[in-house]
Amino acid sequence: MAGQAGLEEVVAAQTKLSDIDGKLGRLSYVGYDIHDLATHSTFEEVVFLLHHLRLPRADELEALSEELAEERTLSEFLADLMPTLAQQTSPMSMLRTTISAASAYDPDGWDQSPGANLRKAMRLVAKTPTLIATYHRHRTDQDPVQPNPKLPHAANFLAMLLGEEPDQDTARALDITLVLYADHTLNASTFTARVIASTLSDMHSAITGAIAALKGPLHGGANEEAMKMLEEIGNVDRAEEYVKDRLGRKQKIMGFGHRVYKTEDPRATHLRRLSRELGERHGDMRWYEISERVEKVVMEEKGLYPNVDFYAASVYHSMGIPTDLMTPIFALARMAGWTAHVREQYADNRLIRPESEYIGPLDQQYVPIEERAESESEAAS
Ligand code: COA
Numbered sequence: 397m398a399g400q401a402g403l404e405e406v407v408a409a410q411t412k413l414s415d416i417d418g419k420l421g422r423l424s425y426v427g428y429d430i431h432d433l434a435t436h437s438t439f440e441e442v443v444f445l446l447h448h449l450r451l452p453r454a455d456e457l458e459a460l461s462e463e464l465a466e467e468r469t470l471s472e473f474l475a476d477l478m479p480t481l482a483q484q485t486s487p488m489s490m491l492r493t494t495i496s497a498a499s500a501y502d503p504d505g506w507d508q509s510p511g512a513n514l515r516k517a518m519r520l521v522a523k524t525p526t527l528i529a530t531y532h533r534h535r536t537d538q539d540p541v542q543p544n545p546k547l548p549h550a551a552n553f554l555a556m557l558l559g560e561e562p563d564q565d566t567a568r569a570l571d572i573t574l575v576l577y578a579d580h581t582l583n584a585s586t587f588t589a590r591v592i593a594s595t596l597s598d599m600h601s602a603i604t605g606a607i608a609a610l611k612g613p614l615h616g617g618a619n620e621e622a623m624k625m626l627e628e629i630g631n632v633d634r635a636e637e638y639v640k641d642r643l644g645r646k647q648k649i650m651g652f653g654h655r656v657y658k659t660e661d662p663r664a665t666h667l668r669r670l671s672r673e674l675g676e677r678h679g680d681m682r683w684y685e686i687s688e689r690v691e692k693v694v695m696e697e698k699g700l701y702p703n704v705d706f707y708a709a710s711v712y713h714s715m716g717i718p719t720d721l722m723t724p725i726f727a728l729a730r731m732a733g734w735t736a737h738v739r740e741q742y743a744d745n746r747l748i749r750p751e752s753e754y755i756g757p758l759d760q761q762y763v764p765i766e767e768r769a770e771s772e773s774e775a776a777s
Contacts, residue, residue, distance in 0.1 A: 404655065408748070409590055413446055413736055414579040421659040425579055426450070434666045439549050439574040439729070440464065443521055446579055446736040447514065460518075461548065467522035468543035468552070470530065471501040474523075475540075482534035487724045488611040490531050491524070492604055498523065499600035508598065513742065516599045517735035524728045525549065528721060529556035550574055553728070558716055565677065566715055569670050573711060576663040576704060577726050579733030581656075585609040585616065589734045593741040594748040602738045603731070610727055613650065616705075619722040622651035623709035626686050627719075635689035643697055651706025652694050660701045667707035674714035683710035 400406050414425050423430040425442060426449050433442060440461045444452040452460065470478075474494055481490045502519060504512035530540045533556075541556045551567035562570070580586070589606040593599075610616035629638045639649060654661055668687075675684040687710050694700050705726075712722050 402655070408587065408750075409582055409741075411581065411737065411740060412449055413733065413740060414581050416581050416656050418654075418656040418658050421657055421662050423580070423662050430576065430662050431665075433575050434572050434663075437575055439571050439578065439732070442575050442578045443518075443732045446732050447517065447739070462545075463518055464522040464549060465543070465545035465547075465552075467519045468526050468545070470523060470526050471498070473501050474498060474527070475530065478527075478530050478540075479534050482531050487528065487531060487720050488607065488617075488727070491527060491724055491727055492607045492611070494527050495520065495524075495600060495607060496604040499598065502600070506598065508596070508742075510739070510743070513599050513739055517739060520599070520603055520735055521731045524731050525553035526556060528724045528728060529553060532557055532718070532721060533559075554715065557721075562715075566674075569674060569711065570715060572666060572670060573708060573725075574729040576666055577708075577729035579730070579736065580704075583615065584612075585730065586734060586737050589738050590741045591748045593738040594745055596742075596745065599735065599738055603734055606730075606734045607727055610723065610730065616723040616726045616730075618650045618703070619705035619708045619712070619726060620719050622706050623713055623719045623722060625650055626683055626690075626709060626713075629686050629690070632682070632685045632689050635686050636693050639690055639693040640697065643694075649690070649694050649698075649700070651709065652698070652700040652702055654701070654703045657701065657703070661703045663704040664702045664707055667704065667711055668702070671707045671710040671714070674711060678714055680714070683713055686710075 412426065414423065415427075416423050425433060426445050428437075428445070428451075437445075441452060441457055443464070444457060444460050474497060477494060477497060478490075481493060485493065498520070502516055504515055526543055533540045538559065541559055544552050544555055544561075547555060547561070548567070548571070550571035551562055554562040554567060554570060582590070585606040588609040589602040592602040592605045613621050625638075629635050642649060671684045671687060672681075675681040687707060691702050691706070694702075708726075709719075709722060712725060713719070717725065
């Protein structure tokens with residue numbers, strides 16, 4: 397049977413972690429609606445939920461928050477790598493390289509037991525913000541800021557990145573975006589992680605592969621591309637012409653469309669609100685207004701809804717986050733989901749090994765190299 401292009405609608409894994417109803421525009425983690433989680437929960441609580449399949453009690457949440465805070469510091473090896481990586485690589489390449497390198501210094505080494513994998517997962521979740529912030533401080537010739545164990549995950553990240561503690565509203569806004577980005581069924585990077593885990597390769601290898609998949613502009617890279625587009629537009633009055641021109645040239649508008657959602661991505665609802673609120677708070681509505689106009693024109697012209705990445709761009713920009721760190725922040729949040737999926741795969745594993753449909757030539761006769769005519773090799777290539 398012919399394969400479905402892009403594996404569309406193919407069910408390739410069972411999971412208890414998250415679920416999407418693309419027609420109704422619903423997303424849930426472990427049965428909890430994303431709207432409830434975005435309104436009431438925190439990133440730390442969602443980390444617990446995804447890894448333990450239930451909400452924590454107060455003492456359990458405190459213990460997990462402490463564990464994450466304790467694990468934020470980088471090993472000397474990673475800290476030493478950073479100045480060179482800050483000069484030589486893009487942020488996502490840095491993250492891919494350092495997460496891979498972190499395996500060498502993980503205290504649990506090559507232990508693949510469930511307990512060791514849970515600890516490795518928490519270390520990866522805890523250290524990713526420090527990696528991104530340390531990289532950024534080096535490349536901007538500023539001293540790295542040490543993690544503050546008293547601050548929650550989101551607030552600590554902004555403090556390490558920007559060198560000052562964020563106000564409560566900004567920290568909460570970032571926290572909500574992390575909740576929204578934390579998991580999303582079998583997206584390309586999570587699928588990559590599960591394929592690698594299914595060979596019984598280690599946690600760090602699976603996450604390194606996931607980061608590589610997230611890097612592409614059709615997946616995580618879309619929020620950065622969306623921000624570049626908003627900057628190119630520059631002014632709300634130019635939005636309509638820009639979008640129409642781009643669509644006329646058959647170019648995609650980044651941050652729109654989705655393989656699964658056929659209506660509004662429920663995450664976009666919260667990000668649109670946050671974009672407006674942050675704009676109002678900072679007295680700069682430009683990015684929200686351009687975004688809103690782009691959304692209207694794309695809907696009129698193509699009937700497409702914004703996905704999670706579109707309004708995330710203006711939200712992160714309003715917080716002072718550089719555009720090329722937007723995909724790494726997606727990774728920072730998705731680390732919760734990736735690591736939970738890897739553990740779920742290990743817990744009930746079967747090698748993921750689909751089939752391909754052969755569409756090449758049949759029954760070819762091998763011709764010795766000295767007898768191959770130039771025209772034949774050209775025709776074949
Ligand atoms: N801008 C303009 N047209 C778009 C579009 C976009 N962002 N997304 C989809 N389309 C159009 C395609 O051109 C295609 O039209 P056609 O049938 O006339 O050729 C149709 O919608 C189907 O698109 P396709 O790329 O085949 O859908 P998909 O399910 O394979 O891809 C995405 C889904 C997300 C990869 C796709 O919508 C996209 O590239 N979006 C932009 C990147 C992005 O925001 N990614 C983040 C996803 S969370």
